[in-house]
Amino acid sequence: MHYILTLIWAFVLSQMINFVLHSLGGSTxxxxFVSPTVYAIVFTVVIILLDILVGKSSSDKQNAQHS
Structure with missing residues (x-):
């Protein structure tokens, strides 16, 4: 569930950043909408991978302490 929320927040924030930068640039x-969506998906995948890697190393440390 928290991965879905991460994707939603990444999508909303990337679209917001896109809108603000587009407006400040004075572009006509x-x-x-495609680029920020791709960035949100890539960001979410990176967060999932980091969660898996950090979670794995944390569980390994806990198992080593209990042995």
Whole structure:
């Protein structure tokens, strides 16, 4: 469930950053929704991988302490 929330927040924040930077740039082109969506998906995958790697090393340390 927390991975889904991570994806939702990453999507919302990346779209917000896209809108603000697009507005500040004074561009007359339409907003691009694809790039921020790809960034949100990549960010979520990186967070999932970090969670798996850090969780694995934490459990290994706990198992070593109990032995």
């Amino acid at each position: 082109e339409s907003l691009n």
